[in-house]
Amino acid sequence: MITFGYTSDAANHYEIWSANTPDVYLDGITQLLNITYQALDVGKVFVQVLNINVVATGAAPTTSAPPVPYATPRGFANDITQWLAARQGSEAAIAKTLMFNNINIPGAAPGTVIAAQSYTAPDYAYNWVRDSSLTMDVVQSFYAAGTGSHKATYESILFQYAQARYQEQVDPGLQTGLGEPKFFLNNSIFTGPWGRPQNDGPATSAITLMEFSSDYLAAGGSLATIRQAIYDGPQAPVLRDLLFVANNWTYSSFDIWEEEPSDHFYNRMVQHRALLMGATFALQFNDGATSQILSAAATAIAATLGQFWDPIRNLILYEYGPVLRGKYSYKDVAVVLGVIHGYAGDGIYSYTNDQVLETAWQIATSFIPVFPIAATHFDAQGRPLGTPIGRYPEDVYNGVDTSLGNPWYLCTASMAELFYRASTAFNKAGSITVTETSLPFWQYFAPGQTYTCGTTYNLGRGNNYGWGSVSPNGNTQQGNAMIASLQGWADAFMRTVKYYTPAGGHLSEEVNRTTGVAQGAKDLTWSYAALLTAAFARAEAGGAPVGYSNYVRILANL
Ligand code: NOJ
Ligand code: NOJ
Numbered sequence: 292m293i294t295f296g297y298t299s300d301a302a303n304h305y306e307i308w309s310a311n312t313p314d315v316y317l318d319g320i321t322q323l324l325n326i327t328y329q330a331l332d333v334g335k336v337f338v339q340v341l342n343i344n345v346v347a348t349g350a351a352p353t354t355s356a357p358p359v360p361y362a363t364p365r366g367f368a369n370d371i372t373q374w375l376a377a378r379q380g381s382e383a384a385i386a387k388t389l390m391f392n393n394i395n396i397p398g399a400a401p402g403t404v405i406a407a408q409s410y411t412a413p414d415y416a417y418n419w420v421r422d423s424s425l426t427m428d429v430v431q432s433f434y435a436a437g438t439g440s441h442k443a444t445y446e447s448i449l450f451q452y453a454q455a456r457y458q459e460q461v462d463p464g465l466q467t468g469l470g471e472p473k474f475f476l477n478n479s480i481f482t483g484p485w486g487r488p489q490n491d492g493p494a495t496s497a498i499t500l501m502e503f504s505s506d507y508l509a510a511g512g513s514l515a516t517i518r519q520a521i522y523d524g525p526q527a528p529v530l531r532d533l534l535f536v537a538n539n540w541t542y543s544s545f546d547i548w549e550e551e552p553s554d555h556f557y558n559r560m561v562q563h564r565a566l567l568m569g570a571t572f573a574l575q576f577n578d579g580a581t582s583q584i585l586s587a588a589a590t591a592i593a594a595t596l597g598q599f600w601d602p603i604r605n606l607i608l609y610e611y612g613p614v615l616r617g618k619y620s621y622k623d624v625a626v627v628l629g630v631i632h633g634y635a636g637d638g639i640y641s642y643t644n645d646q647v648l649e650t651a652w653q654i655a656t657s658f659i660p661v662f663p664i665a666a667t668h669f670d671a672q673g674r675p676l677g678t679p680i681g682r683y684p685e686d687v688y689n690g691v692d693t694s695l696g697n698p699w700y701l702c703t704a705s706m707a708e709l710f711y712r713a714s715t716a717f718n719k720a721g722s723i724t725v726t727e728t729s730l731p732f733w734q735y736f737a738p739g740q741t742y743t744c745g746t747t748y749n750l751g752r753g754n755n756y757g758w759g760s761v762s763p764n765g766n767t768q769q770g771n772a773m774i775a776s777l778q779g780w781a782d783a784f785m786r787t788v789k790y791y792t793p794a795g796g797h798l799s800e801e802v803n804r805t806t807g808v809a810q811g812a813k814d815l816t817w818s819y820a821a822l823l824t825a826a827f828a829r830a831e832a833g834g835a836p837v838g839y840s841n842y843v844r845i846l847a848n849l
Contacts, residue, residue: 321345357731358656360738361668362675364779365772367834370674371782374789375826377837377845382789383826384849385796387433390426390819394448400478402448402455407800407812412691415812417481418474420459420492421547422817425632427452428499429820432827435506436840437847442510445847449503453521456496456528469493469535470544486551490544491558493532494565495632500529501568518576530581533569536562537588546610547625548682553610556599557625560633560640563592567635589635596639600646605728607640607650609683616685622654623683624702627709631824642712643720645729651709652732657684662698662804670790677784679791679802680706690801690811697801697810701821703788708821710781711828714774718832722749723770737776740769750774778832785825798822 323341375383393405404423407415427449434445455478464480465471470488473481504517523530540562546555566589573582599608601621609623630640630647640647655677659665661684669675679698682688686696717723724747725733733742748770751763763771791802793809798818800811829835830842837845 358659358735360735362783363738363776364675364783365775367778367829367832368674368782368786370672371785371789371829372834372836375785375829375835377835377842377849379849382792382796383823383846386798386819386822386826387846387849389797389814390429390816390823393814393816393819394426394430395451396476399476400455400458402451402453403474403476403478404816405476406816408814409812413812415815416476418455418476418478420456420472420474421489421495422820423452423455424492424495424499426816426820428495428502429823431499431503431506432824432843433847434503436843438844439848441848446507449500450520453500453503453528454526456500456532457526460528460531468539469532470539472545472549486545486549488539488544489547489549490536490539490542491547491555491561493535494558494561497529497532497536497565498561498568498632501565501572504529504572514575522572522576523578529569529572533565533573533585534581536565536569537584540588540592547628548623548688551610551612551615553612553615554595555610555625555629556596556607557609557629557633559592559596559599560629562633563589563596563639564633564635566592567637593637593639604653605646605649606653607646616687618683618685620657620684622650622657624654624680624705625682626650627654628702628705631705631708631712641716642709643716643723645726645732647709648713648729648732651706652735655680655706656735658698664698664791664802664804664807667790667807670786674786675779675783676787676790677703677706677780679703679787679804680784681801681804690799695804697804698787698791699801700788700791700798700818701800701815703784704818704821704825707781707784707788708825708828710777710784711825711832711834714777714781715828715832717774717777718750721751722747723773724748733773736780737773740772748773778834781829781832782834785829788822 321344323343323345325341326339328337375381378384393408395401396405399405403418404426406417406419406422409415430445430448434442434449437445458478459471459474460469462480464482466482467488470490470492471480472485472487472489472492475481500521504521507517508514518524519527521527521529543552543554544558545552547557566585570582570586570589573585598611601608604621606621607626608621609625630642634641658678658681662679665678667676680702681696681698682702687693688696690697725742725744727744730742730744749767750770751767791807792798797814799809799813800815800818802808803810827843830839835842
């Protein structure tokens with residue numbers, strides 16, 4: 292982190308600035324080449340050549356032998372297919388019921404979500420903007436797939452949600468604009484001390500409501516209704532949130548864990564996606580001027596995303612800035628969440644991107660030495676368990692206060708989701724190219740094969756898409772085996788969620804790192820939402836015998 296301070300005025304046609312680097316976060320910097328900065332007040336970009344040699348003082352990255360894989364799961368596993376089946380009594384059905392139990396709870400404002408059924412130790416009896424938007428995104432998937440009275444119910448919840456979001460935006464007590472993170476259940480602002488703003492919320496809320504709008508229109512709904520209730524009617528939330536994002540993305544914000552004010556990968560990813568979607572959305576209302584504002588901001592964010600890649604650590608950093616909260620591993624599963632919630636379909640940090648895969652491998656394996664329960668590699672039937680995933684290795688939040696951090700259900704399910712989505716995307720592309728960057732990922736998750744960097748492995752007969760009628764050659768066999776490994780490990784991560792799910796199927800926030808017993812907020816809504824989006828991604832990847840649309844429809848209509 293380099294802090295610049297302005298120390299002198301421009302009386303003599305030059306300015307004096309001082310630079311301070313208390314904690315060089317990219318070890319190995321040897322020279323400062325130039326300063327390029329954007330002056331928001333005058334709307335100009337300035338470049339000053341420096342060419343100054345510097346000595347970096349940060350700790351060198353630790354290099355240790357890469358972890359050795361303890362299992363080689365291949366393909367979708369029947370126990371997970373059963374556990375997530377679209378039928379009464381499955382965990383997917385239980386998660387759906389318990390998630391809806393937390394929406395519109397008695398006495399709460401319509402369209403709100405209680406973050407967890409936990410009123411003390413911890414008190415999660417609030418409507419968090421982030422948690423609600425991610426929950427409503429699942430409602431939206433059910434809306435899109437459901438039929439009849441089920442569809443109608445989801446539709447009315449989503450219109451209520453739009454209204455609730457508008458109420459939040461105009462609450463007279465906002466301290467940090469639309470980035471306020473949490474509201475009481477009557478949807479009035481929580482004004483106590485808190486990490487604010489959290490500028491991911493306006494983006495994820497807009498994404499959910501724009502997705503809903505497309506499906507509503509596709510189902511024959513009226514554009515005028517969407518304009519009035521969702522886009523820019525007097526009580527519509529989406530344009531407000533999108534303009535807030537376009538105008539505020541450069542400012543630092545707290546992260547999704549509500550702990551660190553900085554420039555966060557997760558936030559930028561969801562903001563970029565929201566703006567790109569918004570640019571297209573606005574055109575439906577012939578609002579070309581807004582579309583241009585949003586698309587220009589999306590382009591500007593896109594230009595910053597590459598800066599999160601740390602070429603020394605081969606890692607996508609979760610934030611720019613100094614190490615806070617002792618996060619010396621520089622790893623945070625928020626990066627994986629940023630990709631699954633924020634990938635915009637434009638090729639930037641896609642599910643199959645080699646930097647994303649490399650980062651996912653590093654994050655997943657970083658918890659092996661941290662959580663004692665990670666030493667349990669197999670369930671009672673001998674089936675492999677993926678490493679339990681927490682927020683970041685150094686986490687000390689125990690779900691109530693601070694001591695030792697734990698694995699989280701939603702983090703573990705999100706790792707599975709990334710793997711399912713990667714397998715779908717590779718299958719659609721028809722091939723996998725192994726690069727030097729992604730090599731460690733493949734060596735760990737699909738071991739036992741020889742990889743040549745730069746080689747493209749084709750996919751075909753034998754994988755779930757099963758095109759082609761000729762027997763696969765060696766190259767294709769290897770590609771198919773890689774896909775099977777992705778699917779096998781995705782299921783292994785889901786099996787970890789399953790393994791630590793208590794009888795009855797209730798999910799809290801976390802599981803104790805030593806005992807594996809559920810801990811923290813009970814019935815965390817986001818845990819259910821994350822389980823369901825992972826289940827949807829599994830169905831899309833080919834894991835549900837009935838296929839993706841039947842799977843979501845049957846579940847929606849249960
Ligand atoms: C509550 C936040 O929600 C949680 O994410 C954080 O870790 C703890 N406070 C500790 O700061
Ligand atoms: C703490 C988590 O860190 C944060 O992400 C979440 O929004 C709140 N709990 C509410 O679930």
